[in-house]
Amino acid sequence: MVSEERRKEILDNLSEGVVEYEEDRVVEYATAALEEGLDPFDAIMNGLAAGMEIVGDLYDRQEYFVPEILMCADALYKGLDILKPHLKKDSNGAGKPKGQVVIGTVQGDVHDIGKNLIKMMFDVGGFTVHDLGRDVPLEKFAEEQLRTDSEIVALSAMMTTTMMGMKKVIAMIKEKNPDVAIMLGGAPVTKDVAKLFGADGYAESAGNAVQEAIKMIGQLRKLGEEAAQN
Amino acid sequence: MPEMTPRERVKRFFKREPIDTMPVFSGMGMVTIQAIDKMGIRFAEVHGSPDYLADSASTSSDIYGFDSVVVPYDMCTIPEAMGRGCTVYADAEGILYPTVPSKWDNYESIEIDPDYAAKARMPVVEDAFKKLIADGKYAVGSWVLGPFTLGGQVFELDVLLKGIKKEKEKVEGFMEKMTDVVIDVAKRYQALGTDYITIREMGSGTDLLSPRMWKQLIQPYLRKIFAELESPKILHICGGTDLIVDLMNDCGADALSFDQKNTLAETRKKIGDEVILLGNFDPYGTFCTMDASEVEGVIKGCIDAGVDAVWPGCDLWPEVKKENVEMWVKTVRKYGIRPTPAVGRV
Numbered sequence: 001m002v003s004e005e006r007r008k009e010i011l012d013n014l015s016e017g018v019v020e021y022e023e024d025r026v027v028e029y030a031t032a033a034l035e036e037g038l039d040p041f042d043a044i045m046n047g048l049a050a051g052m053e054i055v056g057d058l059y060d061r062q063e064y065f066v067p068e069i070l071m072c073a074d075a076l077y078k079g080l081d082i083l084k085p086h087l088k089k090d091s092n093g094a095g096k097p098k099g100q101v102v103i104g105t106v107q108g109d110v111h112d113i114g115k116n117l118i119k120m121m122f123d124v125g126g127f128t129v130h131d132l133g134r135d136v137p138l139e140k141f142a143e144e145q146l147r148t149d150s151e152i153v154a155l156s157a158m159m160t161t162t163m164m165g166m167k168k169v170i171a172m173i174k175e176k177n178p179d180v181a182i183m184l185g186g187a188p189v190t191k192d193v194a195k196l197f198g199a200d201g202y203a204e205s206a207g208n209a210v211q212e213a214i215k216m217i218g219q220l221r222k223l224g225e226e227a228a229q230n
Numbered sequence: 231m232p233e234m235t236p237r238e239r240v241k242r243f244f245k246r247e248p249i250d251t252m253p254v255f256s257g258m259g260m261v262t263i264q265a266i267d268k269m270g271i272r273f274a275e276v277h278g279s280p281d282y283l284a285d286s287a288s289t290s291s292d293i294y295g296f297d298s299v300v301v302p303y304d305m306c307t308i309p310e311a312m313g314r315g316c317t318v319y320a321d322a323e324g325i326l327y328p329t330v331p332s333k334w335d336n337y338e339s340i341e342i343d344p345d346y347a348a349k350a351r352m353p354v355v356e357d358a359f360k361k362l363i364a365d366g367k368y369a370v371g372s373w374v375l376g377p378f379t380l381g382g383q384v385f386e387l388d389v390l391l392k393g394i395k396k397e398k399e400k401v402e403g404f405m406e407k408m409t410d411v412v413i414d415v416a417k418r419y420q421a422l423g424t425d426y427i428t429i430r431e432m433g434s435g436t437d438l439l440s441p442r443m444w445k446q447l448i449q450p451y452l453r454k455i456f457a458e459l460e461s462p463k464i465l466h467i468c469g470g471t472d473l474i475v476d477l478m479n480d481c482g483a484d485a486l487s488f489d490q491k492n493t494l495a496e497t498r499k500k501i502g503d504e505v506i507l508l509g510n511f512d513p514y515g516t517f518c519t520m521d522a523s524e525v526e527g528v529i530k531g532c533i534d535a536g537v538d539a540v541w542p543g544c545d546l547w548p549e550v551k552k553e554n555v556e557m558w559v560k561t562v563r564k565y566g567i568r569p570t571p572a573v574g575r576v
Contacts, residue, residue, distance in 0.1 A: 070392050
């Protein structure tokens, strides 16, 4: 069992490694976490995800922009790749898969930065992610949702010119399964557009996607802490 | 009552000479579904034919009374000529713009064909310009993506963005290559006799890049481009621009164009009355979702904020509501008879 002092040291290094986009540092301390018996869920949520929350603050203060966020995300994934396979199914009751999500950029759109940042949020949160990639034919979203019985479908479009496809996808999915939660993201997507299209949530840009993702990670961290206390 | 021809009006506008009324035009695509339908073709067909491109542009202007025509409509012409391919979605339901299906993902694999300007649809676009210029009815607007945005079309954007920090020299070398292409293509369009050119560095706003990074990574290349081009030359950036308007104004363009995210009244204060400002309404919201009765307020709002011509913030989404576009034209004609900060009236 790792001491509290050592736990803090590992978590701080994971967090700072993400913030400073130091991939080697993240790899070193993620490996140490496993070798020294730190709960991988603790390392993910209070190390990697905590670092990403700081990144969100830096973005809000306009100290970090998308290039920095992408590098922070790379560092986070370096740690996640090491830690995630070792998550215990009953670890605080919080390491259980949260659910499944189908994610992709709609047909006609080849921009996927915002989509990948939202995917990161689901990965960190313990979801099983079915990433369809970019320029995805509209019917593929509905097919994949049915095949995987996913609870969430997340659609991204960076351009107004491709946003219209989202409306069709939502109609296709809701017709077959009205309980599926649909998230929209992308620069042209506004609250009004999301409502008009019948979506359940939205994020308007890559930067906004990261803010939304980080907010959700924060919520998941709180849930994890509550589960640990109970 | 308008006294000048559309072409005359736009040409005088960019010279900042007095005009009769504000021109109704744009530096980006203005094709409408009403023109496509009238021609009896599908949107996917329009991109590959000089006649379809030219006729759909001029038919749109005939229908609505625009002062200019602008081609092409998609951003894949140069990437396609560079061998990155083009997906036109010929079988897709509804309107989809062409996209680039394959991008370079490492700097070592980048190889630009020296003869790219003769490849793929590059001659199609040039032939469309020739037809529109020969017609002479409207001002002919051309555009080229800026080097960073063009780069994002042919190279994986996340690799490029991360490279700004990690592989600075490679990114700079890549930007040099893209800059040379932009200058080359823009000069070709100017040599054909197009009346104005817009450099669309769309993807470089502060949604993505910090002002400091913009100054280091974007501004030097835009300065080089604008130094090489003849007037009239316009710089357009969409997304967050409030923090970089001064930098944009220091690139050598004759006019600046913004989308709806710019706080135009503040920009006008910062920039002063000497520079032509263009913008800045949301074309999709204003023409496709809004009630026609709301359009006048949007357009008048742009004029009151200090634009010299009311440009959409991006290409028109072709499936416009006819009455909304008509209201754009009507409102500009109604309020555009008064002088604007940079352009007087006869």
